[in-house]
Each structure stands twice: as C-alpha cells, then as structure tokens.
Amino acid sequence: MKLIFEQGSPEQHMTLLPECDVPVVKLKETRQVPLRLPHVCENELTRHYTALAKRVHGVNDGFYPLGSCTMKYNPKINEDMAALPGFTQVHPTQGEGTVQGCLEAMYTAEKYLCEITGMDGVTLQPAAGAQGEFTGLLLIKAYHTHRKDLARKKIIVPDSAHGTNPASAVMAGFTVINIPSASDGCVDLDALRAAVGPDTAGLMLTNPNTVGIFDKNILEITQIVHDAGGLCYYDGANLNAVMGVVRPGDMGFDVIHLNLHKTFSTPHGGGGPGSGAVGCKALLKEFLPGPAVAEKNGRYAFYTPKHSIGRMKNFYGNFSVVVRAMTYMMTLGKENIPEAARNAVLNANYMMARLTDTYDMAYGGYCMHEFVMTLARLHDETGVSAMDIAKGLLDNGIHPPTMYFPLIVHEALMVEPTETESKETMDHACDVFLKLYEEAKSNPQALHDAPVCTPVRRLDEVGAARNPVLRYSF
C-alpha cells in the first residue's frame, strides 16, 4: 500500500482554515528547512486511512485470545460517554467549580477500584500499566525513604514475571533479584525465603501468575515479605480472573496497578492510550501522586497528598479512558463484576478442556482466566513451532495467543479467551486449533509457509533491525 506521502500532488490541499482577520504577525527567526507533509485532498485522505484501518484486526473483528492482554469486548456505550462534549471540551486548568463532573467521574472510578482491589487509595494518573508499576515502586521507595530505611534497595521478581516488572524496578532505582519458579509455576517459597532480607524493598507478583495459576500460598508469600520488612506489589495484569471474587488487598498486597484497558474493558487503540491506575493501602496513601481528588459534602476538589512522590505526568491521567472504565463498572455493578471474572475463568477452563487431549498443557489442574500450552513436543516431532501455529491461526481469522511467554515455558502459547466470548466462538477456535495440530503432523510445510491470506506474509524482522528504515525518504 502506498504511503500517504506518495499520494496527491504538490498543490493539493484541504480548505480548513479561514483568512486571517487580524494583522499578520511573523516570527523573527523561521525554519529554513521545508516541512514536507502530505498534500492530499479529503477524498484521498479518508480512503488512505480507511484502507489502513482495514489492514488491522481488532477485537471487534473476531476472537482475540491474547494471553495476559485481556482482549475483552469494548462496549459502545463507553465510547459514547467518553465522547460527551462535557468531557471532551473541558480544559484541564479550568477552575474546580466548572469541572465538578470530571472530578466526580474520577472520584467515582477511584471508589469502585478501591473496593474491587481492597485498597484504601487510588491514583488515576499513570497513563499505562508500565507507568503504574513505576508509580507503585516509587511509592515503595518513598515509604522506605521516609522511614529512613535506606538499605532497602532490592526488588524480588519471579522469573515468570512480565518483562515490565524488572524494567520498572530499575527505573525506580532498585536492583532486581530474580527468583526461580517452582515446578508448578508458582512461587518457590524456599527461594523466596532465601531472597528476602534487610535489603528487601519489596516483591512484585502477579496472582494468578503468568502461567494462569492462582498461587495457593499467597498469604504465606506476602507474610514472608512483610516479615522481612518489605512491601508487596501486585501486578494487576491478571486481575480479570479474580475481580470481585478475591481482592489483592486481602491477599496481603500493599500496592497494585490496574490496566483499565484490560480488566475494565477500555479499548487498546493499537497500543494505547491505556490507563494504569494504582491502588495502595493506607500506609502508602500519603505518598500518592498529586493532584488527587477529595470529596466533601458533595463538592469535589483537588489536593496533594502530604508526602507525595510528585506528578507522574501532565494533568490527571488519561481521563477519557477513565470515563470508559467508570461507565463499565457502573454498568456491571456489584453483581456482574464478579460474574465477569467467573466467566473469564470458566471460558479458559472450557477451552483448556477441549484442547488438553491434543495439546500439551504446561501445567496441570484448573487454570484461572488463561492457560499456557507448550508445543515443545510438537516442535520436536514435526518441526512446527508455536510461531507456525500462530501464523496458521491468522489464516483462519483468529488472532493468535501470546507466543513465547512466559519465558519459563518452551514453545509457549498463552490462551486467554475472556468472559465476553461465546461458547460458539470458542468452539470454532478450538476446532481450528485441532485442525492445525493435524496439519502440523500431515503437512508441516504448510504451517511454515503460513500466513498466506493476510495483507502481507511473514516479514523480515532481522533485516528491519539490522538496517533500520524508520521514516520515509522524500
């Protein structure tokens, strides 16, 4: 497909702005290099971007069981609410008296999230999960610093963790201690006990973990860390398995980040914007970023917590994303927030049950909202890799599961159907999975060659990294 720069002609333009109705003023020093932007008419422009959109597969186009990403349905009412002019046309520095609706929305979202997570305070400022992690770790850092407990420089992270966990820890100035997982994919208690000490700032954990299992020792785990003087950080990526059913706060966690764009149904936008709200227990509230929202007699106002770590970004977070998440929580409410989690778990177990006689599961027992298959044996026997199966799925109109994660499982495919998929959709996907397994045995080359029905076929990533072409050359 042509680039937008390769279309139109030099004199083409849209007629968007009027003539100047005041005397024209010019800058003294101006740019000397031309600004080579596209020169297209509206017809070409919309055709181009519409065509680009058509070369994308979204969750609205079909099943998207991308493990650990919780690609649930994005309700349309949420979009309508976020698009209300009363929200979109408001300047962030307007006086509090003129933005009571915005503050109410933030406050409302915070209250829901507190109750769901079992935390005492929430900030909506972080723009994404990774920034949420960074924020949470800064809270831990501020806590220890404030207590002058300055030796606590180490964050313990299981080897099954998301890559963001160690990266965030480093950004927050910590040293990362990786601990191996036990054979069941859960935390190795002995390894944890060996790792904690007076230098422990905290532990970062996902529960259910990245192999889809709820760690039954969770209370013991958090106790070990607390006993050593550390704090417990909950990576909320997998909250969809347990929201409203069991609360991170009740598991002993002190701080948590949430991906509103996963668990709370806001769309991912091809990579963002997301929202990485952070919740914490009372002991960390005074360190939360400012400005935060307070309510008094039905009036809302901003304030800055006493020992705030400061601002995480301009203004108050990805506000429109928060409006979507709030709308979602108000819709589901008390009864259906846990029902969503329960059905996410049911759906994952159903798919696992249907595939378990054919594909090797990385771990036994029931899973939570996702499960991990290992294609190591298939790969050994047929040469067909997890990547090949994934590409075969593309030709069947299904977005592949997460590939090669967690790192502790060989030839991993991590499947997360979410609660918004029907049995019918999952049955179809299972049929495709089973068909591809047969194909791996009967005609492996076909899978090495897949995909063939997509706008482009397998791309040369190595070449792309070796000779980076990162912009159009005029």
Add this chain to the structure above:
Amino acid sequence: MKLIFEQGSPEQHMTLLPECDVPVVKLKETRQVPLRLPHVCENELTRHYTALAKRVHGVNDGFYPLGSCTMKYNPKINEDMAALPGFTQVHPTQGEGTVQGCLEAMYTAEKYLCEITGMDGVTLQPAAGAQGEFTGLLLIKAYHTHRKDLARKKIIVPDSAHGTNPASAVMAGFTVINIPSASDGCVDLDALRAAVGPDTAGLMLTNPNTVGIFDKNILEITQIVHDAGGLCYYDGANLNAVMGVVRPGDMGFDVIHLNLHKTFSTPHGGGGPGSGAVGCKALLKEFLPGPAVAEKNGRYAFYTPKHSIGRMKNFYGNFSVVVRAMTYMMTLGKENIPEAARNAVLNANYMMARLTDTYDMAYGGYCMHEFVMTLARLHDETGVSAMDIAKGLLDNGIHPPTMYFPLIVHEALMVEPTETESKETMDHACDVFLKLYEEAKSNPQALHDAPVCTPVRRLDEVGAARNPVLRYSF
C-alpha cells in the same frame, strides 16, 4: 456469512432497559405468535454488522464511476453537522419558536438551490429523486387542472430517459409518449414537433442527457413545448455537469427535481435516504407542497401555498440530508460550485480521451460529466460483454460503470468519474480498463469467470426471482 438469526442462543440478550418504575399495564388482546428476533450479545452483534459493512464497497473505499449516479466524495464535515444534537434531537411538531435553526437551514438550502437552478421556489419535501419527479409532475397536473385545461394528459419522454421518468408520469396519472432520440443521442426535433399538441401536459428531459451530451437545441426544444401549451420538466440527475455554469431555469424549464444525494454530495447509504428537492418557476409556486418555509424580518415560519398539491410525506422531508447538502453548498459557495461542475466535465473528458483509442465511444465530440462506451464490437469479436468487463473491474477494486444504460446503446458502459477524483486515480482506472480490453482479446474466459476476488462470485439472479426466498425460515 451466517445470518444474525443463526447466531447467539435463546437466553442471550443485551441489558438495555431498566425495570419498570411505575405500575405495569397490559394490553387486553396480545399477539399470539412469537416474535422471533435475534438473541445476541453486544459483542456478537457488533462483529456481525461490522463484518457486513466490510462486505460493501462504498465511494470511501475507492473509485466509483457509476454513470448517472454522481458518486462524488461525501465530506465528513457534512456528517458532523447533520449529527449536531440541535438538529437530531428536535421533534418535528415543536413550536416554530423552538426550531428557528431548522427552519433557517431549510430556508438557506432552498435559496441556494433556487439560485443554482434558476428557479423561483423550491420544496425540500420529496424523499428521493423519484418522489421529486412525482412531485414535479403533480405540479404540472395541478397547473393544467387549475387552468381547467383538462385535456392535457400526455407527458413526452425521450427513449433515452431514466426509467423513473415514465413510471413517475404514470403515477401522476399521465399517459407516456415515448419519442426516439436522434442519431447523436439528442432530442429529435421533428419527432418532438410531431408529438406535441393540445393534449401535451409536458416534456421530461435530462440535459445533459443520459448519453452525456448537452443538447445544443435546448432553447428550441423548450420553446416547442411551451408553444404547444405544455410545461418542461428537468430531470436533475445530471445537474452535476452544469451546476453554477448554466441553469435549467435559463434553458426554459419550468420545474426540476434535484438529487441532493448525487449533485450535493450527501451519501447514498446503500440505497437511501436521499433527498429529491423540487424547484419551479413562479407560475407553479402556488401549487408546491406544504408546509413550506417563509422568512420575515429574520423569523422563519411554515405556510401552505395557496393551491398546494398537498403533502408528499410526513413532516418536511429528509431533513438531515438537507443539512448535509446545505453544508456542502455553504462550503463551496459562489466560486467553487461552478468549479465542481467544470472539473466533473474535465475529468470525464480526460478519461474518455484516454480510452477512446481502445474502446468505442457511443457518440463523438466532447462529453459533459459522463460518457457512454459501447462494447458491441468487442462482444461480437470476443464474446466478452459489458457485464464481463464490469465484473473484471470488481477484481481490480474498482466499482463498475453503469451497465446497459441508456437502453438505446448496445452493450453500454456509462462512466462518470465526478470532480472529486484525482488524475492519479483516473489514470489507474484507465490502465485497468485498457488491461481488461487486452484480456478480453487474449483470455476471454477469464473475464467470463470474473469476479474471483469478491466475497461471493456471480449470483444466480434468475433462480432468485423464480423461487423467491425473501426471508429467513426459522
């Protein structure tokens, strides 16, 4: 693709409405047959309709040179303006004082259309071109009836006319007199002279006509009809060739319908809603449908013309479509309304020039906004028909021209690029046309087999009409 009825399961439903907050009242007699509507969740619903939309080719998806349909670009600002709550949320029976903006919009659109067509009055009530024709013919009927000139029962229609012309004439109670076209596709003056008489109610004509030629005898034609006591009706389907350049009112026409969804850039919606505004000279104004809008000292009010033919439909026409057309006219204004027409003519002549050495043109000389090719010779030589070429275009992502119209041209393809297409787009289309011509000679079977890249291939229309299946059977 599955039908919406074949998806979901009986207990599935969306949660749209609340519980009843007043005592429930029931009807005495209720329906005894079940109401078998779909039972789907929102995820399935949106995926279904999105998938349906993807199985449609709109003008936003690519070149659409459908002759006589003026598939020009549909500007996005028009959609935004039509979606303003001040327009969409207004009840049609609200008091005039509360709908001054709606009335102003209607009045503004009428004024523009009057000036562009050279008419003295306009009604926006007709919902589409065909209803516009019917309305215009009723005006003619009312005029003669009012004058007690009751013998005038015949409407003269050239054989090259759109099929709606005779159909509308019959609906208005007239008898249709078909007259043959001259060899240049224009009106045969002798045939016209022979056809007019004391029973002539009027003539219906398109100019430029359906073969894309501006009838140079137009003044003589309208004079002949007027001299015989008849009125002249202008079919506005082809107005895009001349808007702002030459006015039907100045050609001698007494009444005109306009397709706002063709000439004035409002989208076609897969077959509607359109808008078939009708303009007329002063002598017919008193017969226009009511309610009509009048202005006095900046206040707008409805009134019913003195000898109104009555209402054409509920309320005031497809109002939102009128808002779009008004926005378009305000955008282009005095300078660019004629520029649009001029470029429509330029584009058609350009494509004709590029194809004329290969394809046979039905008529010589310059064309106006469209041109007609005859594939009779190609068909004789290769067996490849106009239909085959059209289907070949589908495989190249181009919407085919109008096929087999006008009826007076054998194996006709009628091409209308419109002014909103770039030379680049037309060059590509011409290249495809030329390639298909070569293919017709070298491999005619390939074109008989086309299309092969579309969601379905050629469909059995005869079978569909013989054994009509017009609804899903549960």
Add this chain to the structure above:
Amino acid sequence: MGTYVPNSPAVQKEMLDVIGAKSIDELYGNVPKKMLVKNLDLPAGMSELEVRGAVTAMAEKNTVFKTCLRGAGAYRHFIPSVVKSVSSREELVTAYTPYQAEISQGILQSIFEYQTMICELTGMAVSNASVYDGATAAAEAVTMCRDRRHTKAYISATVQPSVIETVKTYCFGSDTELVVVPAKDGRTDLKALKEMLGADAACLILQQPNYYGLMEDAGQAGEIVHAAGAKFVLSVNPIACALMKTPAEYGADVAVGDGQPLGLDLAFGGPYLGFMAATKEMMRHLPGRIVGQTHDVDGNVGYVLTLTAREQHIRREKASSNICSNQALCAFMAGVYMSAMGEEGMRQAATLSMSKAHYLAKAMEKELGWKLKYKGEFFHEFVTEVDDKTAKKALKALEKNGILGGLSVEGGLLWCVTEVVSRAELDRAVAILKEVC
C-alpha cells in the same frame, strides 16, 4: 473557498492537453453562450472552520427538550449505542444501491435480515426493503390494492392527519377517489364504514393504535372490509407490535408503518423509514426493492435484488411504483435496533412506554382533574380534555422547564410517554402543571 476538487490548475492543464482542448470552457461548446451564468448570486465559499461555526450556530437556535412527552407520529425511544456505532461505517454510508451484488453482500444481507424482522413483527409473509416513511407506505399500499374494478380508497379519520394528507396527494396523482371514514369517540366508526363500502372499494387504511393512541377494533374492521371484497391495509406502530396482535392476526392484506421508533433519531422529521409487508398473494404488487437469497457459481449462499420485473428501471411506465432510492441505511439501523433489543427488549420498551403513559394519564386526572377525552383502551398516547387557554399555559410552563408537552389537537392535548422518561420526570411535569393550571 472550500473545494473537494483534487486536481490543481497545473494538473487540469495536463489533462486538457491529453484531451486536446484549450480550456474547460471549450468542453462546454454545446452550451449556447448567452445562457452561461455570469454571476452566481451566492455567498462566497467558506473554510471548514467557518462552516462549522455557521451551521453549529444554526443548530443552537433550536431548543432540545430534555424531556419529551409528545409523539403524534415521531417518538423519542431509547437508541442503544450500538445502533449508531455500527451504522456509521463508511463502506455502508457511502455505497450506492447494491446493483453490483458481488461487492454489496453486506447491504443485501442486512436488508434480507431486515425483511425477516419486519415479517416477524407484522406476521406478514413478505416485506420490501423499505419506502420513504409511514405516510408514503400507506399511499403506496393504496396503489397495491387498486385495480380496474376497485377504484375507491377508504381511510379512517383516526389515522395520523399527515398520513391522510399524503395519501390524498398520491390519490390526486392516480385519480383515485379517497373517502375518509368518520370517527366516533376517537375510534373508527365501523358502522359507518360498513355502510360506506361499495363494490368499487379497493381498500381501507386503518391505524393501530390510532392517532389518539387508542386501540381500534381492527379485527372487526378487517372482516367488514373483506366482506366488501376490498383489501385491508393496517398501519401499525412497530413498538406496539411487540405486544399487540399482529397485522396478520388482525387479517391485514398489507401492513405498513413508520419505522422511526426502531432506533432512528427524531431529526425534525426525517429521514425515517416506511415499512411495507404483505401476504404472499400480494408479493408481486409490492413497490420498491426486495432482496432474495440465492447462490453464486460456486454454490455459496448470496443475496441479490430480486423480483425487479416490478420495478421502474425495467418496466418503465408499467412499473408498480417509481420508487428507486429508499431508506436503506435507516432499514439497516432498524435491523440493528431489533437485533439489539430482541423480543424481550422490544416487549420491555412497549410495556414501559404503555405503563408510563397510563401512569401520567392517571396522575393528570388525579392531580389536575384532566379527564381523558376518549374512553377506549390506549397504548402509549392519550388525549386529555383541556381548553385552548389552559393548553397554551400548560405547554408554556413545561417548555420553560425543558419539557415538550403534548400536541394540541381538537379539544385537548395529545400526550405520549416512552421508556426514556422516568417516573420522577413525569411527577415533575405534573407538579409544574399543577402550579400553573
């Protein structure tokens, strides 16, 4: 100044060179010179920023009522977010009539689904792809029923007045005599009807619930009409269809109505949607487009426009109607609406509307002493007896409070309540009225 022409003057010149013409003017050589427009008396064009400002200013001159207690042919029902979301897809919005079936399956299938839903709603055997609105649907129905022997159409006085007017206009065209059957106590006078119908009667058009919200004895009306050898055309409210007897159960030969309540905005009266459904016998008399299921050369299921032999582009002066453009996108929206609501949702909308209307009627009687003008059973509209002066005062007070009150009709006000109005809003309206009336 706005333009959507992509080709710059330089490119235009290139194209003229290929054509072999010196100027665009030359292409207009056939046009008599003296006829060319010299000075178009129109305002200058505008940039998008300016147009947006000017048109928005117009829209803001209208009053958008927060609460709407008026129907009379146009109803503010709840529109699920999905309706606009999926129907605003550009492919759909910007496509023409699906003449090229291979690249129009989405439109064709959606209409096939819509036809099925209209058949379910009405109980009729076949539906067309829509006509302009409920009024023209009624008018087209007359044409369906008329033949050489049956030249007189009857319409009840309790049909929405603008529908009667529209039918009258169409009858003026086709030289059909239209007779209005009188009303008695707000409902069609069936005794009078029986006496009026002759051998030349083509059809009766009845509306259910009627203009005043009352349930007609449509079953009996149908029997009378059929006994006279005429056809029975029933115009229905599609939301009411979820609860009441279907047109088929009432014995209708043709069922028509306005589809606006099925997910379409009020939009100052349009675009709306006329639906038309008929018995199998009358299938080939239906005007407009109809979609049928068929197969492609590979045997795959597909959809096409069918029974086109009725239509104007084939039959010309012998066509069943001149209609070509209909309200396809509105039909698509109605289809989405019915899919989203389902049977349960449609029933719920109907029940909520009816119950709330009755609640308001009772509250008005109790709190204001306003009596119902007619005694019959009503659905979600009703007429309260009030004098003109009181009516004016009432409407003004409501308007000041953001409420659109009932419509003035002879001898009273015609109210409507739908599911979007809460009990609190109804109580508030009554309280406001109590203060001024």
Add this chain to the structure above:
Amino acid sequence: MGTYVPNSPAVQKEMLDVIGAKSIDELYGNVPKKMLVKNLDLPAGMSELEVRGAVTAMAEKNTVFKTCLRGAGAYRHFIPSVVKSVSSREELVTAYTPYQAEISQGILQSIFEYQTMICELTGMAVSNASVYDGATAAAEAVTMCRDRRHTKAYISATVQPSVIETVKTYCFGSDTELVVVPAKDGRTDLKALKEMLGADAACLILQQPNYYGLMEDAGQAGEIVHAAGAKFVLSVNPIACALMKTPAEYGADVAVGDGQPLGLDLAFGGPYLGFMAATKEMMRHLPGRIVGQTHDVDGNVGYVLTLTAREQHIRREKASSNICSNQALCAFMAGVYMSAMGEEGMRQAATLSMSKAHYLAKAMEKELGWKLKYKGEFFHEFVTEVDDKTAKKALKALEKNGILGGLSVEGGLLWCVTEVVSRAELDRAVAILKEVC
C-alpha cells in the same frame, strides 16, 4: 444489571460438564476460602439507559466554554472532521499492540508515517512511536542522556511547571539530581546556565516557546550545553514548529513535546501524546516502540516493530525504559491531522494563532492598560501584568460570558489565542473586561 457475558447459565452448565467441574466455584479451588469476597460494597449494576443518564448528568455538570483564551500546555485548536471520522474505525480502536505484524499493517504503517512527520516537524533523524505525553517525554529524555559520567540533569525554570514536576519524579526514581536553571525576564538565564553546568551535566531541558509564550534563545543555549559536554533536549510546541527554527536547527540532540495540539481534544488533560525524536547517534537510546520498514517473504513492502532489543519485554531489567503501551491511537490521530493540514495548513494555524494572540495583547494594552509582563518575542501565549484582585474579577466576568480567560500565574495572567477564536470574540472579551476592570 448490565453484562457482556454471552453464555447463559444453561450454556455455562454445558461448559462445566465438558470441564468436568460441578461449579465455577470449584475452579477457584486454589483460593483460600476465607479470602473470597462475601459482599462487594458497590452499587447495583445498571441498564444502558440508566448508565447513559447517570454519566451524561456528570458530564453536564462541567462548563464547556464557548471561547477559550487559555493554553498553558493544553490547546484548543481546530480539529478537522476527518480526524475523528477515520480514527474511530473499530478495527483500529480495538486492536492490541501490533505484535502480529501480518494483521497489523494498518497500525504499523500509520506509525511509520507518523514517525516521518515528527521527523519533518522537528528536523530530527528518528522518532519513536509516541510516549504518554509531553511531560513524560521530557522525563524519558533525561534517561536517554544520562550515563555513568553524566548524572546531573538541568531544566529551565521557564519550562511548563508540571513538566518540571514530572521530570523531578522520574529523577527521584533514577536517583538523578535535577537542577532548575533560573529565569530572567521570563526567559532562561543563559549566563547562569553557563556557570552552573559542570562536567557531570547530562542534559538541559529547554522549552520553545517557553511556558510564558516567549521565544528562547535556544540556539545559544544549545551551544552552551554542548560546550559543557552535555546533551540538549528541546521541548517544542508542534504547531509553532511549522514556523520557527526546528529543534535540529537549534542543535537539539533530543526533541520532545506534547502532541495534543495536533488534532486531540482538550479532554480534561488526556489522553494526549508525547513525541520524541533524536539524532541518529541517539537512536538506540530512544525509549518505547519504533516501527521500521522491511519486506515479507514474497518481497512485498511491510512494516514491523523494530529495534526491540531496547525494550522491556526482551531486555527486562536492562531495557531503555519500561514503556510498552504508548498513545498509538493518539499518534494515529496526529498523523491524520498533519496529513489534513499539510505544510500550508500547519503554517496557517500557527500564523493565525500568533497573529491573534498579538492582536489580543495589543488590545489589552490599549483598551485596558494591561502591560505585557515580559518584553521578549512571543508566539501565541503571553503574560499580562495584573494584580490578583483584578485577575479574579476579570476571570469571573469572562466566565459569566462563556469565555475561559487566562491562567493565573505569578504576577499576572497567562493568555493564549488560537486560530479558532475570531477577531469578534477577542473584541468581545476585551469589551467585557473593560466594563469590569
């Protein structure tokens, strides 16, 4: 009561049978019983109708100003209709990060185009795919410039305060010392800067135009910074970039900024978009995603996420940043905006904004006697010297008339004018002020 779960209890039972479990509770067997939530203290769920009502009521509690004379980091520019139209396509909105390149070419190509436009705007060699906003872009830039020998970051006091605060927070994380360079007459004190910079200086962050709307002598600042062996990070307003010298021309090593003016709504502060571009030398230090052009196995051009060896999911604790989700959809919108505007449109927006700001400044001086607080050349923002009491009165009067006035800053009000404000609106604002001040 709302739910998006499609499977009914009956279907859920079927699925449990396949699983071999008695109940969903059984699947939660690993969870210690006592930990299970007994009673979630939340409101009951709502139907779509109710939610729509409740959230709309919230939105309506906010004041939407018809005229906006405030910027300070968030700007109300004209947004062409095409921007929202094409960016609301569901495929795009509901997709995840483009890990599966074969079915994500639309996102990938759009980012490649966006990267190209940011390079053009800034004159820099490479751009990433966006970060959260202008503030975090500045903070990430510090990390890019820091190494073992260069551990101290400098930021001018004339940078937007919340950007300074954000950078400070990030520096708290990375244990980087952050030094604020003082201002003189509203601009960075370059003399002081020169004296402050030591061998441990990693970078200076400067903003152009600065928080007070003034043009900094960025060229000289860059020279001073480079002379000290540090990197020069320039935060720019992207609209101003259409007119002023590019960051590259000013000698910047990293250019950052907030992309909100490029077609994004004010939306109470977000989502916005941080752009980051750098010299070729610093390419591999860029945080976040980057798209590169490549070929598929058939030789067709395609696009992939590239240089991923910098990123957290590969490098874990050795990554250049932890960022993964960015603001992809906002970057798409910015790309559409820049395509629609083109060079000419961007220049026009910038010129109109600047000219109108100067018009307002002059009118305030002439009509109200309000002097500019700073003397330097300014773009589309400026500070008028007014005491607190007058400022309050002024803002209140404007607010009453639907106008959002300037932001209170030390010693005055910070105003902004963009192309959407007409001369008439400016005159009206001044007239209102004249009456009360």
